[in-house]
Amino acid sequence: xxxxxxxxxxxxxxxxxxxxxxxxxxxxxxxxxxxxxxxxxxxxxxxxxxxxxxxxxxxxxxxxxxxxxxxxxxxxxxxxxxxxxxxxxxxxxxxxxxxxxxxxxxxxxxxxxxxxxxxxxxxxxxxxxxxxxxxxxxxxxxxxxxxxxxxxxxxxxxxxxxxxxxxxxxxxxxxxxxxxxxxxxxxxxxxxxxxxxxxxxxxxxxxxxxxxxx
Amino acid sequence: xxxxxxxxxxxxxxxxxxxxxxxxxxxxxxxxxxxxxxxxxxxxxxxxxxxxxxxxxxxxxxxxxxxxxxxxxxxxxxxxxxxxxxxxxxxxxxxxxxxxxxxxxxxxxxxxxxxxxxxxxxxxxxxxxxxxxxxxxxxxxxxxxxxxxxxxxxxxxxxxxxxxxxxxxxxxxxxxxxxxxxxxxxxxxxxxxxxxxxxxxxxxxxxxxxxxxx
Numbered sequence: 319x320x321x322x323x324x325x326x327x328x329x330x331x332x333x334x335x336x337x338x339x340x341x342x343x344x345x346x347x348x349x350x351x352x353x354x355x356x357x358x359x360x361x362x363x364x365x366x367x368x369x370x371x372x373x374x375x376x377x378x379x380x381x382x383x384x385x386x387x388x389x390x391x392x393x394x395x396x397x398x399x400x401x402x403x404x405x406x407x408x409x410x411x412x413x414x415x416x417x418x419x420x421x422x423x424x425x426x427x428x429x430x431x432x433x434x435x436x437x438x439x440x441x442x443x444x445x446x447x448x449x450x451x452x453x454x455x456x457x458x459x460x461x462x463x464x465x466x467x468x469x470x471x472x473x474x475x476x477x478x479x480x481x482x483x484x485x486x487x488x489x490x491x492x493x494x495x496x497x498x499x500x501x502x503x504x505x506x507x508x509x510x511x512x513x514x515x516x517x518x519x520x521x522x523x524x525x526x527x528x529x530x531x532x
Numbered sequence: 533x534x535x536x537x538x539x540x541x542x543x544x545x546x547x548x549x550x551x552x553x554x555x556x557x558x559x560x561x562x563x564x565x566x567x568x569x570x571x572x573x574x575x576x577x578x579x580x581x582x583x584x585x586x587x588x589x590x591x592x593x594x595x596x597x598x599x600x601x602x603x604x605x606x607x608x609x610x611x612x613x614x615x616x617x618x619x620x621x622x623x624x625x626x627x628x629x630x631x632x633x634x635x636x637x638x639x640x641x642x643x644x645x646x647x648x649x650x651x652x653x654x655x656x657x658x659x660x661x662x663x664x665x666x667x668x669x670x671x672x673x674x675x676x677x678x679x680x681x682x683x684x685x686x687x688x689x690x691x692x693x694x695x696x697x698x699x700x701x702x703x704x705x706x707x708x709x710x711x712x713x714x715x716x717x718x719x720x721x722x723x724x725x726x727x728x729x730x731x732x733x734x735x736x737x738x739x740x741x742x743x744x745x746x
Contacts, residue, residue, distance in 0.1 A: 329665075374663060400742070401738075404731060404734070434733070435740065442731045446724070446725060448587075449588060449725045450725070452588060452717060453725070455580060456714065456717050458721070461698070461701060478733045481730060482740070482741075484737070486741070487675060499670075500671070501738075503667075503670050504672060507667045507670070507672070508672075508675075510660070511664070512730065513659075513727065514663065517659075517719070519688070520695045520698065520699060521614070521656070522692060522695065523696040524715075527699050
């Protein structure tokens with residue numbers, strides 16, 4: 319298919335496709351003439367993955383590249399590839415480590431207390447610690463609970479159940495690349511779903527508290 | 533205080549502070565000498581807000597600017613300012629409207645069915661629709677439920693309760709700008725907390741399904 323058809327099939331603009339090609343995020347098509355290339359189903363799949371990562375998930379090109387490397391390396395077992403992709407999805411911090419040492423210790427004991435299988439060096443621990451530092455600075459410490467994020471404990475069982483059901487949908491009968499694609503897009507897109515749901519609930523709560531009476 | 537002290541007090545680098553100043557995201561300090569300015573508590577507060585929006589929340593400079601405008605305009609009632617800030621926090625879409633017409637209709641009936649007070653034109657509806665399109669394309673339609681995202685209905689009561697408790701912490705005895713700051717940072721930072729919790733649960737679920745036996 320031509321680039322216009324690839325744009326239609328994948329739902330992104332030609333300008334965005336050209337950007338992906340320029341950044342080597344998308345493999346080139348087969349050249350059929352000067353300035354004309356042919357694209358196939360592998361391109362459609364890759365563009366959908368890129369779209370989920372960069373648009374829905376707001377990853378930078380460099381971070382998306384790290385996820386793709388884990389998706390593409392067939393020698394990495396799927397759980398390890400998932401871990402690499404997870405780490406790449408956490409934005410780099412600009413905060414000096416000293417500022418969140420206590421928060422990180424709290425996160426570690428939260429994970430341990432709840433028996434969660436999360437790698438000791440997983441980037442998601444720093445992601446949570448970073449938010450905890452901001453919330454503590456802003457006076458939300460009480461909402462997080464003491465000791466060590468204890469107010470989040472009540473959310474763990476439901477979150478684990480939802481996640482197990484999501485991971486349970488991984489199509490293990492399909493190829494490794496399709497399993498990875500499914501896992502990565504599911505991670506990103508369901509995160510947006512839950513975020514949107516909470517933002518709607520916040521708007522509702524704000525309307526109830528501050529809005530005009532209906 | 534000098535720029536170095538502002539950096540220490542707010543936890544961001546001098547380079548980032550200079551970027552905020554250059555982009556007019558942060559008001560200038562009082563010039564005390566050539567190339568030397570004095571900063572105060574208002575700068576610390578603004579930098580914390582910017583940090584939450586741009587680093588934790590990954591907003592672009594332009595979107596952060598829109599949130600700040602709503603925070604700063606004292607003539608806008610607080611619930612309306614919250615709505616403006618909410619909209620600014622939703623990234624722009626590059627998807628043609630036709631692709632998500634059905635998804636948007638599903639979102640609308642989900643909101644209506646659950647009695648949520650969300651503005652008809654709130655950007656968060658498009659945020660959710662965008663994720664729904666991606667999930668549907670990727671074969672997750674069954675997980676969303678039919679009709680119209682019915683599998684999310686079960687999450688609504690708990691999400692509304694959490695949000696009401698968050699909005700309940702708004703310090704209404706404080707100034708409007710402090711209330712707005714509290715609301716915006718709470719929205720962004722708790723979102724990161726919940727996202728991190730889910731990502732940990734996914735790592736746990738992946739370890740349970742695909743990982744080596746412990």
